[in-house]
Amino acid sequence: MDAPRFRFAPSPTGSFHIGGARTALMNWALAKRLGGTFILRIEDTDEARNRPEWTEGIIEALAWLGISSDDPAFEGPYFQSQYAQQHIDAAQRLFETGHAYYCDLTSEQIQDRAKAEGSQGYGGWSRDAGLGPGPGRVLRFRVPAGTTTVHDAVRGEVQFDNATIEDFVLLRGNGSPMFLLANVVDDLTMRVSHVIRAEEHLPNTPKQQMIWEALGHAAPTWAHVPVLVNEQRKKISKRRDKVALESYRDEGYLAPAMVNYLMTLGWSPRGGTEIVPWQVIEDEFRLEDVNHSPAFFDLKKLAAFNGEYIRALSPDEFATAAEPWLAQWRATHPTAVWDQQRFVAMAPFVQPRATTLAEAPGVVDFLFLPQPEFDEAGLAKALATEGAAALVADSIEAFGTCPWQADAINAAFTAVAERHGLKMGKAQAPVRVAVTGRTVGPPLFESLELLGRDETLRRLRALPPSVHVS
């Protein structure tokens, strides 16, 4: 048995579909585990050919998912358009062997005729006309009588009555090959052994299989995995849903989290947990274990996965992963003074509070800004509390002398709170707003330690005059 050859054949559209990402991942997992090959074939159109960046985008997206073109298991990219002549040659062979015939009926004529017969679609009217090639004539496949059985690795045997399949077009009136034909011919010339794709392609599988057989080859192993759907249970589409993998990447979802989540849609690893490293997926993924029903792409669950992956990062890894968003934040906050060490020190407190990397800067911005960005409503509320001004004043005094270390600051402030007869939760509110600008955020005393005594005092002192304390 030769090593299996899997093919992933996206058509470039300017963005990479998450559904495509999932099938790519499945192909990749199998290719890696079985020592086979992952073939990237770009189903390029005229438009795509003029936009090489679209193809680059696909390769980038795959690389982000961990499907690297540098990996020995990776082959391609190939471009369908380069094989046009072979598609035409194959069509010619099909014609010569009687598997296909020319038809000179126009779409309108076909419609009229079907209407007259009270039927639908093309009725094979030119089958025995004995026509040769000519301008305006299409080449149609002569669908044989009988049934076509598709052996699907996910669904088992699926039978199609050939009588329900009309003689479909192989070559257009202008001689150019149809996608269906091109696809089969490419799979054949690339010696593809497994075709794993979304379920929406199942209905045209018998057509492809018939072409394989007419060309003298046994069909590959088919596998149709369930589609991804939205809340309305409709196939997720570019029009209605957020399907671009890039948008998730840009929002700060980690690639391993995305990969892991995508793979749990329609499949699950053995053992108790579904959060598993890629290696486990590669070792355990089996087509036979894939579910048959559509899966809802649940953003909330994706977020939960992402949170887990973020928390699992070391502080340094987190800082590195978040860097693009931190850089962006710096660019939009020119007055900020960045301190990488301070950010890394803060990381353990921001990681449990961020579901995406994009949220990271917002949690710690006060550490780097010359002035915190105040949440006005929260500020007003915290300071409106009975005795807030006095508490802040006492805090300033206590913070001026206590050792500048989280525990000590905590102790000092606890004493102040007690003197005011306040619980920690209440007491810290004015200080938190004064220093961080918000009523919620990372642990206060650790934040103060990192901010520094001078800056903490400065912000506390700056507070009363700048606000109207009632």
Next chain:
RNA sequence: GCCCCCAUCGUCUAGUGGCCUAGGACACCACCCUUUCAAGGUGGCGGCACGGGUUCGAAUCCCGUUGGGGGUGCCA
């Protein structure tokens, strides 16, 4: 219209005739922890679409119904 696929908690799934008074995860709720918010811990809510078979026994097999989805181009 015709063809095809699908059907376990709200969602993603485990389950391949007895281990199922159906397990886990996300979400939700409660409690605990706690300097806020998170995170974490504990617990709770909640499901085999329906009807017939087959069988000693069915979430698991068969048939039907209903309900969803997909396909059906001289698109890719």
